[in-house]
Amino acid sequence: MFFQSHARTAVLLFVLIGLVLYAATGSYFAREIVVEIAILAILAISLDVAAGYGGMVSLCHGAIMGMSAYTYAILSVKFGLPTLPSAVGGIAAAAVFGTAVGWITGRTAGIFFIMATLAFGQMAYTLIFKSRWLGGDDGMGGLDRFDLSWLGINLGDSLSFAVYTVVCLGLVYLAAAWVLRSGFGRTLSGLHSNEDRLQALGVNTVIHRARALGFSGLLAGVAGILAAQHTLYISPELLFWTVSGEILIVVILGGLGTLVGPIVGAVLFVMLKHEVSEYTNHWHMVVGLVLIAAVLAGGRGIFGQIEYWAADRRRAGKEQSAEAGDA
């Protein structure tokens, strides 16, 4: 179950405002970092919905995002559609792909589910990589951002675009939180904690899992559109399984099943990567060591660990006051 605690709201607002301020006061590259963080955070929220609440650890979220980005590019570049319907089409494609994967893999669990999603993601990657029409590994260019000049906003400007991605991140968070608090969110958590019982109650778990992955895919689709609009160029790299692996790392690093944690994880991951790569070309190793340390430190992720400590203190506090009451 998902609770929007005060602590979560506070951290969320702190991070979102912090990102906007960092973009506003920082240099050009600071804005690039903000965009990178926002896109990764949206993907991580999307995966947290599936993995943290639905227990579906997917290794195809990179591919889902890529489907959205490629559909956006196909509709706008190949078919000349305006950007807005192209974006809607892209997000819809991601949702459909997510639903399809969820439905087909509905009976698999654990490592088998991970592998099945990996297989579908890699299939999508391979098909796009091989497609001459889509430019193969050379990718596709010629994309556009939304024209928001009627609002007086020029998305071509790096600051406006950075703020726009942070706003999208906020909206995605709200959408995820809203859905998780609905009845569907409760069913989803039930799926995670006790699938057998739900099945015994006559709930068609496959359909629910498909819907959950579809919704998760929809959110990842938003990230795909942003990624395409950010670089104005897309390549099959987006769909490769290691991208999905990276998203999973961010979720776990931040705190699985907390929704705010993945955002914190994205901030830390991107910052760490850029800071370390200033000094060495071996930043992967440093990231690897941080991951190992994070797990050995408790495995709850950074935000998850903080919440755990807070809960611990609250529990201790309650016990104390209970004792005081006894006396």
Add this chain to the structure above:
Amino acid sequence: MRNKVATAALLAGLGLAGTAFAETKVGVILPYSGTYAALGNEITDGFNFALEEAGRTADFTIVQEDTEVKPPVGLAMARKLVLEDEVDVLVGVVSSGVLGAMRDFVDGAGVPLIVANAGNDGATGESCSPFITRVSFSNGQVNRPMGQWLFDQGVSKIYTLAPDYAAGHQMIAGITGAFEAAGGEIVGGEFTPFGQTSDFGPYLINAQSSGADAIYVFYAGGEAISFVKQYGSFGIDTPLYGSGFLTSPLYVAAEGEAAVGVTTGLHYVPTLDTPENVAFVEAFQAKYDRTPSEFAVQGYDAAKLLMGAVDAGATDRASLAEAIPQVSYTGPRGPLMIDPATNNIVQNIYVYETVMGDDGTLTQKVVDTIEAVQDAANGCEM
């Protein structure tokens, strides 16, 4: 800042006014991690070596960024170098995918880019730009001359193999077009899944039973090593030809005896017997204790072009973009100039055979030279 002024004043005082006053800021954008890290390092070494050799490291401020061979990362880094570090010129780019991602931005921002590897034909074809100058090679350029050459050697039927990605397709298109134009026949060919193929056995057997006089392939890096070794172990009697990356000095030692007798075409061979090259190889070896590869030479020539442009009086982005393609000189790989129609390099292609040297290590024997190979405009409008 103070240092720079001091140096300039000192040089002026010594009467060395010919040396550029203002430093030129160079953004070097190459892969330093990921699959092509070895190429990134090799190009960087060649580039730095040229500056040091000319004693001009002080004239250039260098900012290095890692593309990780990922197009979005490459683009982000190019933007960072141009918008934040405000470099005057970009040098580098190994992968064509990264070049494709950067192309519109570089062109729009009006920043000169010296391409030191990426061979995509289109980059100096339909999507060429007055700001993008390529000093390395184009995929077609390296392979096209081999078509006529092979046919002249009496080869009339070939079978082709290459990895299934854009560069692989362009390399093979280069050879098949030219070979057929010369009168030869392509009896078959396959594109192998890129990065997924470790066992070339199935393809080698197809090639052998195709009835071809020769097998012509493009592979590079780890795939080249695996391919050549497996070709050797099957004892296939159909001779092997290819684009010269197949037996690059960078990894030919790992291929071992299987590489002996493989004949390929490339824009640089370290055993080239010209005074320029002999001096270059000797000096490079003295510094780095290894034979320079074609990638090192690409980096070296990128620096030569840049220095040539600065010498011609270029100081900012616009003047550098104009001056860089004007530079021509005779270097390690022979005479080199930039085609004004496409900004692609015009250079010799050398046909070389990998042979066992007297000291028991593999070396290259140049068997033929096709001079001044120039690409057609391919839809390029500057």
Add this chain to the structure above:
Amino acid sequence: MDAGFWILQFLNATQFSMLLFLLSIGLTVIFGLLHFVNLAHGALYMLGAYIGISAAAWTGSFWAALVLAPIAVTLIGAVLYFTLIDRLRSAGPMNQVLVTFGLIFVFIDLVRIGWGDVALGLNAPQVLSGATDLGIVSYPTYRLFLIGLGAMVMAILWIVLSKTQIGAMIRASVENEAMAKALGINVGELFFAVFCVGCALAGLAGVAAAPVLSATTGMGISILIPTLIVVVIGGLGSLEGAIVGSFIVGFIETFSAAILPGLAAILTYVLLAAVLVLRPRGLLPARA
């Protein structure tokens, strides 16, 4: 396409299957027995290749490398076991995935620092280089050696698992750990031993594959996917599953490459998806 063509492709497929088997058997038994998702298994394979190449250079003997590399990789595995693996056994698959993902990053960069970014090769020993005449066809001797090596390991593992007491203990522990403990089996020692054997086989696969392939920093990641596919298709934890999975994947990859190259890149994934839809726990899972 004559008989010779089919025989050669059959041998290619067998050779590739054997390589996959050497890698997947360790992974699957560690999965099945320790419930541990070791994504760094591919990285151990990579270490086997690089260490093997250095060992061959130092000793001047391929055979020494063939022995030394698995030993070195086993030692690395033992260190991993006591520092990380044992601690993480009850930490859940997510944390295991994360730590072993981190280990991949660490190992790749260690190899880059130690051996550089340029791909390396290893020469087969003189006895095994060249091709052997098999009557209708001649086939690379080294590949025949790989097939023999795989078959030998397969036979030894089969005998150990099905005929010895240790094998019975392993099978009992895979089947039901609590029961095995109750029967007085020292599960901790057993796990450690099995983990070491898995690492040794990964190292052996690495050094044995080096003369055919090349050693690159990407080899650990690129072999990981086919190996995981073998394990999942076969079903977790069983020798039979690993054998069947290896042969299915090895033959499909080889014959699609030979006959339907356009589909070669994708057919294995289609197969994996199909198996998981029809048999969500793989073809021959150890536990019913």
